[in-house]
């Protein structure tokens with residue numbers, strides 16, 4: 001660089017200073033990239049070497065006829081051990097039930113499966129998000145902090161009716177939920 005290109009007031013070796021700063025930042029970015037790649041390799045190998053913690057299989061051909069996912073057993077119920085369990089089935093192009101009632105401030109275990117194609121759902125803006133694959137039972141436990149209603153759309157493209165495939169999740173107060181389950185009713189949504 002010739003002296004005429006140095007802006008007025010800049011240190012005489014501004015080019016050298018900039019080059020050193022660039023080298024430092026290139027080094028920092030390089031370390032970050034190496035760390036991320038190492039994490040990907042480590043988790044990829046570790047997960048590939050271990051079986052998933054639990055894989056529950058189910059025959060999708062007779063879901064409606066027998067077992068846990070018959071229609072009368074779908075929806076939310078309280079298990080004998082006190083756990084709240086919401087069961088649902090996805091099929092082209094709807095969820096059964098269409099509206100799921102859950103209590104607020106209580107862990108709720110979702111158990112779902114599919115009769116035909118790969119489906120999935122998310123619940124509103126919560127972090128509940130799962131895929132429903134025929135032949136497997138998907139399960140997760142989550143707690144809804146506030147009462148209210150969430151949309152629950154299918155988020156795996158499953159065919160021409162996919163965009164119309166959604167259900168609702170109604171989160172109600174725990175006492176109201178317990179009162180309704182104590183009456184022995186199958187808990188279903190109330191229109192609001």
Ligand SMILES: [Cu+2]
Pocket residue numbers: 119120154155156157158159162163165
């Ligand atoms: Cu879908």
